[in-house]
Structure formats: C-alpha cells, structure tokens
Amino acid sequence: MDECFVGIDVSKDRLDVHVLPAGEAFHVPRNGAGIEALCARLGGLSLSHVAVEATGGFETVVAAGLAGTGLPVVVVNPAQVRHFAKALGERAKTDPVDAAVIARFVAATRPEIRPLPDEATQLLADLVARRRQIVEMIAAERQREKRASLKRVQKSLARLIAALEKELHAIDTDIDDNVRGSPAWREAEDLLTSVKGVGPITARTLLADLPELGRLDRQKIAALAGLAPHTRQSGQWKGKSFISGGRASVRTALFIAAQVAKRYNPQMKVFYQRLISAGKPKMLATIAVARKLLVILNAIIRTKTPWQNA
Numbered sequence: 001m002d003e004c005f006v007g008i009d010v011s012k013d014r015l016d017v018h019v020l021p022a023g024e025a026f027h028v029p030r031n032g033a034g035i036e037a038l039c040a041r042l043g044g045l046s047l048s049h050v051a052v053e054a055t056g057g058f059e060t061v062v063a064a065g066l067a068g069t070g071l072p073v074v075v076v077n078p079a080q081v082r083h084f085a086k087a088l089g090e091r092a093k094t095d096p097v098d099a100a101v102i103a104r105f106v107a108a109t110r111p112e113i114r115p116l117p118d119e120a121t122q123l124l125a126d127l128v129a130r131r132r133q134i135v136e137m138i139a140a141e142r143q144r145e146k147r148a149s150l151k152r153v154q155k156s157l158a159r160l161i162a163a164l165e166k167e168l169h170a171i172d173t174d175i176d177d178n179v180r181g182s183p184a185w186r187e188a189e190d191l192l193t194s195v196k197g198v199g200p201i202t203a204r205t206l207l208a209d210l211p212e213l214g215r216l217d218r219q220k221i222a223a224l225a226g227l228a229p230h231t232r233q234s235g236q237w238k239g240k241s242f243i244s245g246g247r248a249s250v251r252t253a254l255f256i257a258a259q260v261a262k263r264y265n266p267q268m269k270v271f272y273q274r275l276i277s278a279g280k281p282k283m284l285a286t287i288a289v290a291r292k293l294l295v296i297l298n299a300i301i302r303t304k305t306p307w308q309n310a
Contacts, residue, residue, distance in 0.1 A: 003048040007102030009095045010058045018099035035065040051076050051106040067116050125208040131171045138164045194306035197261025205253040214301030221298045226251045227291040258290035
C-alpha cells in the first residue's frame, strides 16, 4: 500500500484535510467529535506523515488529539509552507488549497516526526510565552512613559506598568512552582544553571520551548534553535554564512545568555576573545558563543553531569 501524506489546515471552526496520493479532500468540525471522526477516518490508512500547520495555538489541541491515537503527527512551520506554495506557483489561498499544499510539502520534505510536548511541558511553554509577552508590554509602556508629557497620560502609564509588573510577578511565581515542584525539571534546571551565564529564565525557556534538549546531536539541536550557520556560495563567489529559522524564543534566550557568558564565564570569555582576535565581527562571535553554550547544555542534559567551572 502506498504511503499516505495528510495535510490539515486549522481554522477556528473547522479542519480542512487533504490526503495524498489519493487526492481526497474533506473537512470536519474543530471540536472533540470532529477530531475523533478524523482519527477514525485516517486510522485505516498507511500513513507516513500527518501535518498540521502552526496557527497561533489553534493547532495544539488538534495535534495532541491526533498524536494521542498514535498517528504520526508533525507540526509544520507556516512560513516554510508558504515559500513552498510560491515555489509551486500556487497563488490561491483558501483553506482546502492550504491543506493540499501542506500535504505536498510534507510529501516532498518528509520532516522528522518528534514526540509532541506532554501536558505539563505545554503548560510551562504557555506560561513562559505569557511571561515574554508581559515583558514586551512593560518595555513598550516604559518607552511611551519617556515620551509622555501630559500628567494624565503619565499617571495612566504608571498604573498600567504597575499592573503589568504585578502580573509578571504572579507569572514568575507560577513558573517557579511548576519547575521547582517537579523533581525532573528541578534537576534539569540545576544542571543548566550550573553553567556561568545561564540563569533561571534561560533555563526555563529551554525546558519549555526546547524539550528535545539532550535527545539530539549537536548539529540537529543547533538547527532546531536556529543557530546552525548556513553557507552562501555560488560558483566562485562565497558569501558570509548566516543563521535563520529555528525557534526564536530559544535563540533569543541563548543570545542573551551568551552576552553574559562571554564576560563572566572564563571558558566562554577565552573562546570569544579568540574569535575577536581572529578578526571575527563581534556579533558573529557572540552567536558562536550562543551556539557553543547550546552544545554544552545539550551534553549536560544528556549526561546529567553539571558544568565544571574552571
């Protein structure tokens, strides 16, 4: 029996489904009954990939429901799918068309199927994401406060900033309770923060947004975080390598950790200075420190051995 590839476009009220190579297309409601019916309909097929496009959270319950019945579910990046659609010359954008493009995308690329985060990890990821949103809102309001001239506006901004800071404290407490209340996460956080430059926020971002840490090799984990350099070359021309893609929250957390580590972690400081002495730009050297930190953290979680500070 031919391998089947399924593309699912998720909207607020329904799931549009496309099955290859049969070309079968149908839709079901985006609710418990619809997901159950979809699982039953796909259960008899020889499935290679069931792809769900990330859609700002709507896909979470769908992916979990499908994976819970043993289907080979993968959540795909919508930007990659749109680039693929453009390469195919597909200009139309409707839910059924998108489902077909997603199916063709996974049939062509066959992305690796990884276990989806469990309920506890998803909860931590949601809390960490909410914390990030609140921090961004506080920063934005502080910028407005600097520019405000009317006292009425200044008071309004001050009240809002105070409320956001109170909410930030509550979120931090929830995150702390979740991490320190779990023996496995508490051990992992202690291992990660044994590295100078890696604080609780970075550690918890990795636990929430990079559950594959410690399970992949150094190349794959760097690519997943968007810290693997891509070569630019054509004929005799050689351009500079660059990083892109990956999980932005993880990359940002590691970049901030690298800024600290290159100053206060003796080994990272030597590594950074060696790159600078070799003529590397400061930004490139800092990214290299972030990548090296990730490789070290990956090994620490895999071996459960704390960092030995020199």
